Amino acid sequence: MNHTLAQWQRNLTRMIDADESPQHFLGGAMTVPGPTVEQGGLVYRSSSRGARAMALQDIYPVCLRLLGERSFEGLAREFVRRQPSVSGDLNRYGEGFADFVRWIVDEQPAFAGLPWLGDLVGLEWLCHSLYYRDDSPPFDPAPLASAGAEHLRPCPAAHVAWMHTRWSVHQIWRAHADDVDPGELRIESGDYWLFCERRNYRSVVSVIDPALWQLLDACGQGDTLAQMAVQEGLCVDRLGELVELGWIGTLECGSDAV
Amino acid sequence: MATAFPTGERGSVSGVGIGLRDPHFDQLMTEDHGVPWLELLADNFLARGGLTPRQLDRVAQRYPVTLHCVSMNLGGVDPLDKAYLREIRRIAAQANAAWISDHACFTAHGGQQYHDLLPLPYSDESIRHIAGRIADVQDYLGQRIAIENVSAYLRVDAPLNEAAFLAAVCDEADCTLLLDVNNLYVNQVNLGLDARQALAELPLDRVREIHLAGYEDKGDYLIDAHNSRVSDPVWVLFAELIQAMLHAPVLIEWDKDIPPLATLLAEAERARAIIRQVKEAAA
Numbered sequence: 001m002n003h004t005l006a007q008w009q010r011n012l013t014r015m016i017d018a019d020e021s022p023q024h025f026l027g028g029a030m031t032v033p034g035p036t037v038e039q040g041g042l043v044y045r046s047s048s049r050g051a052r053a054m055a056l057q058d059i060y061p062v063c064l065r066l067l068g069e070r071s072f073e074g075l076a077r078e079f080v081r082r083q084p085s086v087s088g089d090l091n092r093y094g095e096g097f098a099d100f101v102r103w104i105v106d107e108q109p110a111f112a113g114l115p116w117l118g119d120l121v122g123l124e125w126l127c128h129s130l131y132y133r134d135d136s137p138p139f140d141p142a143p144l145a146s147a148g149a150e151h152l153r154p155c156p157a158a159h160v161a162w163m164h165t166r167w168s169v170h171q172i173w174r175a176h177a178d179d180v181d182p183g184e185l186r187i188e189s190g191d192y193w194l195f196c197e198r199r200n201y202r203s204v205v206s207v208i209d210p211a212l213w214q215l216l217d218a219c220g221q222g223d224t225l226a227q228m229a230v231q232e233g234l235c236v237d238r239l240g241e242l243v244e245l246g247w248i249g250t251l252e253c254g255s256d257a258v
Numbered sequence: 259m260a261t262a263f264p265t266g267e268r269g270s271v272s273g274v275g276i277g278l279r280d281p282h283f284d285q286l287m288t289e290d291h292g293v294p295w296l297e298l299l300a301d302n303f304l305a306r307g308g309l310t311p312r313q314l315d316r317v318a319q320r321y322p323v324t325l326h327c328v329s330m331n332l333g334g335v336d337p338l339d340k341a342y343l344r345e346i347r348r349i350a351a352q353a354n355a356a357w358i359s360d361h362a363c364f365t366a367h368g369g370q371q372y373h374d375l376l377p378l379p380y381s382d383e384s385i386r387h388i389a390g391r392i393a394d395v396q397d398y399l400g401q402r403i404a405i406e407n408v409s410a411y412l413r414v415d416a417p418l419n420e421a422a423f424l425a426a427v428c429d430e431a432d433c434t435l436l437l438d439v440n441n442l443y444v445n446q447v448n449l450g451l452d453a454r455q456a457l458a459e460l461p462l463d464r465v466r467e468i469h470l471a472g473y474e475d476k477g478d479y480l481i482d483a484h485n486s487r488v489s490d491p492v493w494v495l496f497a498e499l500i501q502a503m504l505h506a507p508v509l510i511e512w513d514k515d516i517p518p519l520a521t522l523l524a525e526a527e528r529a530r531a532i533i534r535q536v537k538e539a540a541a
């Protein structure tokens with residue numbers, strides 16, 4: 001059988017994505033004298049999926065350390081099976097792993113004792129993605145002189161991120177960063193307003209004042225200064241503090257119809 | 259008609275280099291090991307912020323480099339990824355890369371990336387398709403690129419052999435060849451392609467770089483694992499190949515289970531010794 005190029009590519013990639021025998025997809029392939037079509041197909045399937053699973057190991061070292069290799073590999077294998085990669089850059093793969101883990105924790109009794117695991121994975125993703133973000137240009141206050149509050153949006157700097165969690169997952173993350181066994185730590189429950197920053201090319205995680213966190217979050221939502229000013233409980237007067245900390249990257253001008 | 263590209267502006271490389279891998283970065287940036295050039299995996303340098311662009315500057319200040327890519331998807335039927343190519347052009351300019359290379363394969367389909375070097379049928383349709391895309395990429399990058407032969411574990415029923423396929427692609431796209439000797443040998447074992455015969459059929463005048471790497475023996479077949487020393491049959495093929503090209507730059511590749519730098523340096527030294535022997539015999 002002669003394959004057209006497009007047919008061949010469709011068949012081979014379907015085979016990689018599927019769980020059935022490669023024979024089912026690769027009728028026109030031949031292998032003489034090396035691997036059988038079954039073996040050859042499985043080489044490609046495991047190599048492609050393995051590259052993605054390996055990326056997850058690199059991105060989520062704390063989760064890997066806590067769960068152990070076998071358990072993590074099982075999770076990663078299942079995630080990879082469901083989640084295609086859409087960027088050639090493997091550092092961008094695995095953003096949805098936190099939601100997947102939260103779902104697994106809800107579904108699988110074996111994970112029932114780890115209700116905080118999804119948030120830990122989410123924190124690891126933030127810290128990982130910060131490493132690869134663009135550099136922020138120095139803050140330029142010039143737009144303040146030429147535009148009104150209804151047009152100005154303070155945008156968080158590229159090298160910062162934030163999340164809220166009900167578990168002290170940051171302590172586990174920090175313990176791992178300091179090479180302390182995170183398995184020794186007790187997870188506390190509470191309200192934790194986490195702030196992540198790339199500092200000296202490394203990710204740093206801290207707990208910040210909730211008022212400052214909410215202000216940063218409002219900036220992240222794309223709110224204008226005018227919109228922020230009328231939000232109840234939002235301490236807009238502390239914006240200067242965010243700028244001084246280097247957490248605001250730019251002041252963007254535009255209408256307030258977000 | 260193929261575009262004529264300017265030459266001589268970019269950095270140049272010669273001798274036996276090694277592929278730069280993370281665990282060796284500090285050593286190679288602070289110590290002199292007599293490594294004449296480095297090949298950079300372009301996909302490791304895509305980040306525009308943070309440490310990555312600074313590391314790229316450090317490498318480029320110290321070594322001549324080439325840029326090796328894995329995601330151009332040259333043989334794919336999906337549209338070319340212009341955003342990726344833009345980044346490659348930026349990185350190549352920043353590092354003053356002597357040349358850019360990628361593989362004669364496809365890596366993405368239907369908008370999904372497979373992160374593997376997937377084989378093409380050795381057919382006229384594939385030749386026309388990949389050659390056209392290589393020409394487009396070369397126009398975009400403003401330079402000729404080098405195309406690497408890949409290891410394969412399946413062969414599609416198609417009329418040509420690998421060497422004839424690559425020769426036709428190079429000719430039609432007017433690109434150069436990155437000849438991976440290990441991949442030739444792996445395909446001899448896996449697909450029954452005669453590596454020695456391939457050396458006779460390939461357009462050796464287009465070879466811009468030679469790759470050497472180790473495979474993993476699975477018993478019935480070989481995997482291009484890049485996780486071990488170059489094997490003896492590959493050294494033998496290499497010695498035959500360089501009789502025709504004594505001055506081609508050679509690269510030692512090692513991607514998994516990365517050993518101490520000294521192991522890679524020893525492999526590079528072995529390649530140099532073989533080149534010296536062939537030179538002496540020729541003299």
Ligand SMILES: [Fe+2]
Pocket residue numbers: 406438469470471511
């Ligand atoms: Fe190679």
